[in-house]
Ligand code: AMP
């Protein structure tokens with residue numbers, strides 16, 4: 001089989017490595033992939049958002065199955081385009097991808113179908129938004145409606161901060177049209193859990209839970225990033241909570257999308273907060289999370305391609321989705337200065353054996369691997385205990401060498417503490 005994976009980060013590298021475990025897979029093309037992914041797939045320089053470019057490539061190369069991983073091509077409708085030309089794909093169509101593409105849509109969906117989430121109001125008028133926040137308790141959460149590279153959420157501690165956030169989104173348009181509408185919502189507290197799930201609109205099968213570490217610095221300080229590391233499973237996510245999430249959130253979300261005529265087929269990501277009032281949805285993503293995928297897929301025992309095809313063909317119910325009874329820890333190694341300002345073009349040297357190495361910001365130049373982005377690579381270690389996985393990941397991180405390489409030193413520390421309590 002000839003496969004196509006759209007995207008070019010650590011998540012896509014993890015997907016590609018897992019797909020390659022199926023012996024029927026003869027070739028994988030990554031569009032655009034990256035210099036590190038080129039070790040495992042044929043990378044072709046076509047942007048994930050160049051929908052016609054991707055579709056033409058898929059047709060010309062007689063692709064048997066395509067996986068669309070990033071949010072923007074999904075929200076733009078790449079799956080619709082590929083399906084129309086007869087290429088089976090993994091990923092939601094445009095009508096369903098709106099669950100991530102518009103926060104206003106997802107909040108209205110949850111309200112309509114009684115899915116637990118933070119209380120909120122939606123605004124298209126800046127003065128009404130100012131007026132509303134002036135009467136609310138602080139902190140308060142301001143969210144741009146549309147996609148904003150994971151940066152469209154601001155937690156304001158004071159009324160002035162809230163006003164600045166609203167103005168930046170609605171007037172200064174720092175996120176472009178994504179800030180035409182904003183969601184203002186109640187600030188929730190509690191441990192956060194990421195649950196990725198496979199769903200074909202009939203069945204939902206959650207994957208192993210995980211915990212992201214979004215802030216740049218140790219102790220959850222500094223700016224928000226795309227994610228600096230993950231662990232799985234998430235110790236806060238007990239069997240009892242999992243059962244409750246299935247009943248109160250996962251199945252109702254799938255059914256809500258069906259009722260809206262927007263059946264979701266693909267990976268539906270639940271960003272959850274475990275509050276004192278029970279689990280609540282912080283966000284939906286219409287795709288695999290990154291770097292969550294880098295801990296979840298290495299623990300998957302079942303065949304990824306078979307599961308994906310079962311989702312496309314709406315026979316997920318009969319398909320096994322099994323995870324190893326082990327723990328994983330992923331460390332993201334970034335360019336010093338990320339997420340603000342950083343240099344690119346430094347040579348990457350890998351000095352020892354790393355169990356699972358996933359490249360994100362790496363480019364090939366004259367046979368040399370050079371840094372080309374903020375998050376350069378992820379390394380994932382697996383062990384029987386969480387502590388074992390964390391220790392092994394930090395041991396293997398020493399094998400990665402490039403100028404100004406930076407990684408957090410406390411990935412998994414909070415989870416370990418939770419296990420001890
Ligand atoms: P998002 O981009 O929607 O994942 O939000 C980024 C981060 O902002 C989340 O992971 C949470 O830590 C935080 N966040 C979002 N919404 C809320 C909320 N209602 N209350 C508290 N924290 C929130």
Ligand code: GLY
Pocket residue numbers: 150212226227285288289290291292
């Ligand atoms: N790690 C969070 C995300 O993929 O959006």
